[in-house]
Amino acid sequence: MTLGHFTETKQFGSQALASYQALEDIGYQARVKNLLGLAAMKSQQHDSAAQLLKEALELARKAEAKEDAAAIMDNIGELALQQGKPDQAADWFLKAMQTLKADFYPDSPLQKAERQYLEKTPYKVDLSIYLNDLLRALLAQHEQSGEEQYLQAAAPWLKAGDYLIDQLRSAHSDAGTKLFWREEALPFYERAVRICTAQQATADAFYFLEKSQSVLLLEALAEADALSTIPDSLQQQERALRRQLNRLQLELDQAGSESVAVVLDQALGVEQELERLTDYLSQSFPVYQRQTAGAAVIGWEPFQRNYLKGQSRALIHYLFGEERAYLLYANGQESQLLDLGSSDTLARQVESFLHWFSAPTLIEQAPAAYKEQAYALFQKLLPISGPLKAKALLVIPGGPLAYVPFEALLSASYPGTDLSTAPYLVNSHVVSYSFSATLYDQLENNTGSPVMQAYAMAPFAQQAKGSHGTLEYSPVELEAIAAHFQVHSFRDGAATRQAFIAAMGQAGILHLSTHAYGAYDGKQPYIALADSSIFLTDLYHWDIPAELVVLSACQSNIGRLALGEGVLGLGRGFFYAGANSIVASLWNLNDQSASQIISAFYASLAEGQPKAAALQSAKAKYLQDTKVAAFRKSPYYWAGLTYYGDSKPLKAEGAGSPLWWAFGLIGFLVIAAYFFGRRRA
Numbered sequence: 001m002t003l004g005h006f007t008e009t010k011q012f013g014s015q016a017l018a019s020y021q022a023l024e025d026i027g028y029q030a031r032v033k034n035l036l037g038l039a040a041m042k043s044q045q046h047d048s049a050a051q052l053l054k055e056a057l058e059l060a061r062k063a064e065a066k067e068d069a070a071a072i073m074d075n076i077g078e079l080a081l082q083q084g085k086p087d088q089a090a091d092w093f094l095k096a097m098q099t100l101k102a103d104f105y106p107d108s109p110l111q112k113a114e115r116q117y118l119e120k121t122p123y124k125v126d127l128s129i130y131l132n133d134l135l136r137a138l139l140a141q142h143e144q145s146g147e148e149q150y151l152q153a154a155a156p157w158l159k160a161g162d163y164l165i166d167q168l169r170s171a172h173s174d175a176g177t178k179l180f181w182r183e184e185a186l187p188f189y190e191r192a193v194r195i196c197t198a199q200q201a202t203a204d205a206f207y208f209l210e211k212s213q214s215v216l217l218l219e220a221l222a223e224a225d226a227l228s229t230i231p232d233s234l235q236q237q238e239r240a241l242r243r244q245l246n247r248l249q250l251e252l253d254q255a256g257s258e259s260v261a262v263v264l265d266q267a268l269g270v271e272q273e274l275e276r277l278t279d280y281l282s283q284s285f286p287v288y289q290r291q292t293a294g295a296a297v298i299g300w301e302p303f304q305r306n307y308l309k310g311q312s313r314a315l316i317h318y319l320f321g322e323e324r325a326y327l328l329y330a331n332g333q334e335s336q337l338l339d340l341g342s343s344d345t346l347a348r349q350v351e352s353f354l355h356w357f358s359a360p361t362l363i364e365q366a367p368a369a370y371k372e373q374a375y376a377l378f379q380k381l382l383p384i385s386g387p388l389k390a391k392a393l394l395v396i397p398g399g400p401l402a403y404v405p406f407e408a409l410l411s412a413s414y415p416g417t418d419l420s421t422a423p424y425l426v427n428s429h430v431v432s433y434s435f436s437a438t439l440y441d442q443l444e445n446n447t448g449s450p451v452m453q454a455y456a457m458a459p460f461a462q463q464a465k466g467s468h469g470t471l472e473y474s475p476v477e478l479e480a481i482a483a484h485f486q487v488h489s490f491r492d493g494a495a496t497r498q499a500f501i502a503a504m505g506q507a508g509i510l511h512l513s514t515h516a517y518g519a520y521d522g523k524q525p526y527i528a529l530a531d532s533s534i535f536l537t538d539l540y541h542w543d544i545p546a547e548l549v550v551l552s553a554c555q556s557n558i559g560r561l562a563l564g565e566g567v568l569g570l571g572r573g574f575f576y577a578g579a580n581s582i583v584a585s586l587w588n589l590n591d592q593s594a595s596q597i598i599s600a601f602y603a604s605l606a607e608g609q610p611k612a613a614a615l616q617s618a619k620a621k622y623l624q625d626t627k628v629a630a631f632r633k634s635p636y637y638w639a640g641l642t643y644y645g646d647s648k649p650l651k652a653e654g655a656g657s658p659l660w661w662a663f664g665l666i667g668f669l670v671i672a673a674y675f676f677g678r679r680r681a
Helices: 003-009 014-042 044-060 066-082 088-101 124-144 149-170 172-197 202-212 216-226 232-254 260-284 287-289 300-307 343-357 367-381 399-401 438-446 472-481 496-505 569-579 591-606 609-623 660-680
Strands: 313-320 324-330 337-343 392-395 430-433 454-458 488-493 508-512 526-530 533-536 549-550 560-561 566-568 581-585 641-645
Touching: 014 044, 014 066, 044 066, 066 088, 066 124, 066 591, 124 149, 124 172, 149 172, 149 202, 172 202, 172 313, 172 324, 172 337, 202 324, 202 438, 216 569, 300 313, 300 438, 313 343, 313 399, 324 343, 337 343, 337 660, 343 367, 343 399, 392 438, 430 472, 430 526, 430 609, 454 472, 454 496, 472 488, 472 533, 472 591, 488 496, 496 533, 549 569, 549 591, 569 581, 581 609, 591 609, 591 641, 609 641
Parallel strands: 313 392, 392 430, 430 641, 454 488, 454 508, 508 549, 549 581
Antiparallel strands: 313 324, 324 337, 526 533, 560 566, 581 641
């Protein structure tokens, strides 16, 4: 109860002030009792916790402190869950919500929740927490009783919770959004997918999977599009503030205890200035307001209709939650929702598998052990009923699965030791990746313009600099591009940051054969150029509308894994900047093997193959090449490059593309006809 509220209801005077102070003292006692009750809960002293929380609730009611009362009710419900009484827990969680919203409709957790009762409440954050707890209780009741009514009762609560989350996210600043998303929204969506999986509700599961997957990236892309609708001067002002805020947030991560308060104060000041500017833009430019209102996700029916016809392509969509991992597998004829078990167990299995790629000789030294583990992980990640019939696989990884090279998994047990003939997925399937199905849909519908020119940079083709050694196969990659496309090549000292900035707005194909840095530790990923580097934060503020970006560099698609955002690597940065497709690496590439695969990749692109299929074809040819040494058939040498983007071929009009040759042939025939006609005359 606030002083302002008290003066609205009583005449303010010494007696009123004394009454107010008495209520405040009672409220303080309620909060202390609540904390003591939580401590008793934590130490499993259930009887003591129940008594303390009961006393705390009586005090909170006496103090007319409904927010404290609701929080205490939620804690009583939590205690009931600990004691294996989910029915009582559900009642208390509902009471907590009713306390904050007097006209809240349901009288029972099994009654339908109406969204309109949540629209005008000032307690959206608290309600979202209590609603999430109610879902936990309903799930526990289902598991305890086996009755479907509890899962059915959860469905409308899921819709109400999703609505609350959308409202909260739109009201938060950038930093606040990320914090809220990680702490509250992601556990909700994990629970939602769990409920949908138990009911095999594919359409709802797909929706919640999409809401949990890279929504912050989708919103960032929407904001970038919205900027194009406002004057240049305001665009520059908005971008300058975002650059400044990003810089301060990086400083905050690295600041010592003596400077953290100063940096935090500066960051809050810039954030407030940015919020004032975006409020002005929303009021002054209706198109900007509409485009930044939130990222709508694609629905299940249009996605299935447009991209999963028949059995030619399958969607493999994961959620890697705090507690459990889930899979939605679907093609045009069937769908399966699967619980993959404990997230911790799966994470350990993934970490063990990825260890094989930490050095080039590990797989070669123990091929049988690798193949056994690669098949075991395939069975864990794709435990579908029936064979994997689709030839094209769209993988939307979650959590640490983003680091897994699915092409290097084995689809069957293989006792042999020959590294080239194992049943790798790359030999039977075209694997492409996306941050979300919604982003994939956007890329598929991005018509763009034909690729007129390629820009290729190789800053270490013939010279080393500092810790960056010479990449002797970089010239091979540049020659492979030039054999098929019109290309502007920048080698050694010419491959500067300024040259990159000048090229990035014109390049249909942007090829970088260089050194890069990416790690899981939160340090900024970067791409090395002759005179400086391109950092991930640079990409967040540039416009790079390339049809294809190829990062022939080590670790160019790894970075820190951020909940709700995915892998914060260079590949994500180029998508943020506007690129339509990315080829990037998951570990340290072998220069020679990478150049051979990339050369074959460009040749297949020039023949008109879709980009993902062109990369798969290049890898398969590499494995079949008898000139490649046996030890280089290890997945370490060919599986590191992955493709993110649409399923279309390159819209190319380059020097060696089929369209270029068609125009050349027409020109030749015209000239020949002219001379032949003159000769006859």
